[in-house]
Amino acid sequence: MTRILFSDKLDNCVAKWRSAGLAVIGPVQEEAISRYAAVEKGTDFDFGTVLPDRSLKELFFPQTEPMLRYTIKKNEIDTADFTPPQGKRIIFGARACDASGLEIDDPLFGWDYKDEFWFQRRNESVIVTIACTKADDFCMCTSLKLEPDSTKGADVLLRPIDKNKGWLVEELTDRGREAFALISEYLQESSEPALPTVVVPEKFNLDACVTWLKNPENFESKFWKEISMRCIGCASCTYLCPTCHCFDIQDEGDTYSGIRRKNWDSCSFALFTMHTSGHNPRSTQSARWRQRIMHKFNYFPGKFTVNSCSGCGRCSRQCPVDMGITETLQAISNL
Amino acid sequence: MITQERYRTTVKELLANGSIKMAIGYKPGSTPDRRRPLFIRTSEEAEQLVLDSTCVQNLSGYLVSEGLLSDEKRVGIFLRPEGVRSINILAAEYQLNADQIVIFGFDSTGREVRPLDGRSAREFSGLLNELKEKPLQIYKEPLLERIEKMNAKERFDFWQEEFSRCIKCYACRQACPMCYCRRCIVDSNQPQWVNTSSHTLGNFEWNIVRAFHLSGRCVQCGNCDRACPVNIPLRLINQRMANEVLDGFDHFAGLSATQEPVLASFKKDDTETFIL
Numbered sequence: 001m002t003r004i005l006f007s008d009k010l011d012n013c014v015a016k017w018r019s020a021g022l023a024v025i026g027p028v029q030e031e032a033i034s035r036y037a038a039v040e041k042g043t044d045f046d047f048g049t050v051l052p053d054r055s056l057k058e059l060f061f062p063q064t065e066p067m068l069r070y071t072i073k074k075n076e077i078d079t080a081d082f083t084p085p086q087g088k089r090i091i092f093g094a095r096a097c098d099a100s101g102l103e104i105d106d107p108l109f110g111w112d113y114k115d116e117f118w119f120q121r122r123n124e125s126v127i128v129t130i131a132c133t134k135a136d137d138f139c140m141c142t143s144l145k146l147e148p149d150s151t152k153g154a155d156v157l158l159r160p161i162d163k164n165k166g167w168l169v170e171e172l173t174d175r176g177r178e179a180f181a182l183i184s185e186y187l188q189e190s191s192e193p194a195l196p197t198v199v200v201p202e203k204f205n206l207d208a209c210v211t212w213l214k215n216p217e218n219f220e221s222k223f224w225k226e227i228s229m230r231c232i233g234c235a236s237c238t239y240l241c242p243t244c245h246c247f248d249i250q251d252e253g254d255t256y257s258g259i260r261r262k263n264w265d266s267c268s269f270a271l272f273t274m275h276t277s278g279h280n281p282r283s284t285q286s287a288r289w290r291q292r293i294m295h296k297f298n299y300f301p302g303k304f305t306v307n308s309c310s311g312c313g314r315c316s317r318q319c320p321v322d323m324g325i326t327e328t329l330q331a332i333s334n335l
Numbered sequence: 336m337i338t339q340e341r342y343r344t345t346v347k348e349l350l351a352n353g354s355i356k357m358a359i360g361y362k363p364g365s366t367p368d369r370r371r372p373l374f375i376r377t378s379e380e381a382e383q384l385v386l387d388s389t390c391v392q393n394l395s396g397y398l399v400s401e402g403l404l405s406d407e408k409r410v411g412i413f414l415r416p417e418g419v420r421s422i423n424i425l426a427a428e429y430q431l432n433a434d435q436i437v438i439f440g441f442d443s444t445g446r447e448v449r450p451l452d453g454r455s456a457r458e459f460s461g462l463l464n465e466l467k468e469k470p471l472q473i474y475k476e477p478l479l480e481r482i483e484k485m486n487a488k489e490r491f492d493f494w495q496e497e498f499s500r501c502i503k504c505y506a507c508r509q510a511c512p513m514c515y516c517r518r519c520i521v522d523s524n525q526p527q528w529v530n531t532s533s534h535t536l537g538n539f540e541w542n543i544v545r546a547f548h549l550s551g552r553c554v555q556c557g558n559c560d561r562a563c564p565v566n567i568p569l570r571l572i573n574q575r576m577a578n579e580v581l582d583g584f585d586h587f588a589g590l591s592a593t594q595e596p597v598l599a600s601f602k603k604d605d606t607e608t609f610i611l
Binding site: 054252263265269322 | 364366371397400401502503505506508510522524533534537558564565566567
């Protein structure tokens with residue numbers, strides 16, 4: 001016997017969580033795009049999309065974030081820190097790839113300097129993953145050795161049951177159990193079976209790719225130029241990626257006062273590596289695309305023993321010129 | 336299909352006799368409705384060429400990236416009429432030599448693709464002049480009409496809402512054939528003239544800077560709009576600016592390779608009375 005959360009009780013659950021002080025966030029279809037956003041009632045959710053256009057990352061690592069306010073006086077500089085926004089929240093209906101992305105980035109944000117903005121939000125968020133029962137042509141979690149029902153990064157895993165009636169509940173962490181204890185009155189024992197998760201075909205041989213990437217001879221391969229010839233050098237792949245985490249620190253204001261902010265930055269941009277002298281060690285787009293692939297599948301796992309990709313496929317799905325990690329790794333697999 | 340086959344043959348011939356070093360066209364994408372840019376240097380690569388109504392990306396931006404034309408060899412490129420206009424503007428702004436560009440023109444109505452006569456930009460001048468008189472369908476977009484009816488406050492709110500989604504990925508800029516600046520103003524960081532932050536003010540700054548910079552230069556190819564990953568209706572801004580320039584200065588961007596850029600030239604009968 002497993003417990004089931006029936007969809008018609010979702011309104012009650014949202015109300016219960018909200019009254020217990022948790023902000024409730026989930027996949028929402030807006031007029032122009034879909035994303036993870038705050039909801040007030042059960043009908044605000046949209047569980048129908050394969051995955052939201054925008055990733056879960058931005059709820060933990062927003063595109064721009066104030067860090068400190070500074071005032072430069074005659075003999076001193078006053079600074080006041082911004083603290084990360086406080087508040088517990090439950091993210092109901094994360095996709096497995098997005099939840100995995102958070103866990104992939106944890107060691108990065110906690111490696112030498114512990115990023116309090118990231119970890120405060122991580123510690124205050126309950127992640128409820130809903131296993132995928134559908135996928136599109138761009139989904140590739142299985143190629144990254146993840147699954148549509150991966151529990152990575154999740155506090156609770158829900159498995160949909162037939163006819164959108166609800167979900168089987170698998171609590172995974174204490175944080176998850178605590179959040180679901182709040183709504184236990186709405187959970188029912190049942191033997192109803194879960195729908196099978198979607199079958200996502202494997203698109204490339206990850207191990208073969210990693211071996212190829214690790215071979216120093218391939219760094220200067222002609223392959224990079226060929227595969228990235230049509231790359232226009234925008235940051236849509238990096239900014240929609242659930243694991244890309246690069247940022248720039250900028251002081252915004254005038255000479256005497258302003259705000260220091262942490263803003264998303266991207267290895268796709270020429271400016272990313274431009275030296276003050278004007279020299280750019282990654283002077284071509286192919287060098288920049290190579291960096292992105294190398295970082296995700298060679299350097300990052302070299303340091304943190306995990307690939308910096310969870311297989312969501314947004315890079316390919318949204319690319320203005322139909323490129324993406326899938327095509328590149330497929331091509332490497334076939335070399 | 337016939338158009339596609341004929342063009343394949345033409346590209347192969349021109350490559351074989353050395354008239355062009357490369358042709359830029361389209362090939363199948365990752366799903367049946369997608370096309371991706373194709374760089375044809377060999378006859379095998381020419382076999383991948385696809386030309387149908389779903390070939391919509393304006394490819395002309397590739398001509399001015401990473402020194403493709405610096406050896407002065409000719410390059411072929413598949414272009415719709417808007418793309419030909421881009422070539423004229425790039426030539427008028429001294430970014431390329433129009434004689435170096437061999438055009439494989441095409442257009443489509445519904446699913447039907449037809450070739451356009453001419454191989455060099457100047458041979459399209461008749462067609463482009465017709466376009467000026469007969470604006471495309473996109474010119475009468477319902478959303479544009481809705482915005483035109485708004486008062487200043489409503490319009491500001493509308494764009495604030497739209498720009499709130501901007502993440503400054505600069506896909507609009509990178510996809511735009513007219514955004515060829517070696518260093519964009521937003522990338523000028525000594526000092527940082529324009530905020531890099533993607534907050535409301537920063538997003539307004541970026542999108543408005545770009546709209547002004549494209550006034551009288553945009554050909555409504557739609558590259559920016561399609562590239563935008565957060566679906567901001569960028570075409571409407573540029574469309575509106577194009578209309579302003581047409582009404583105010585009778586300027587239709589990209590008519591010829593010698594057309595003076597509207598915001599960088601002055602005529603005695605310009606309507607701005609305050610100048611003199």
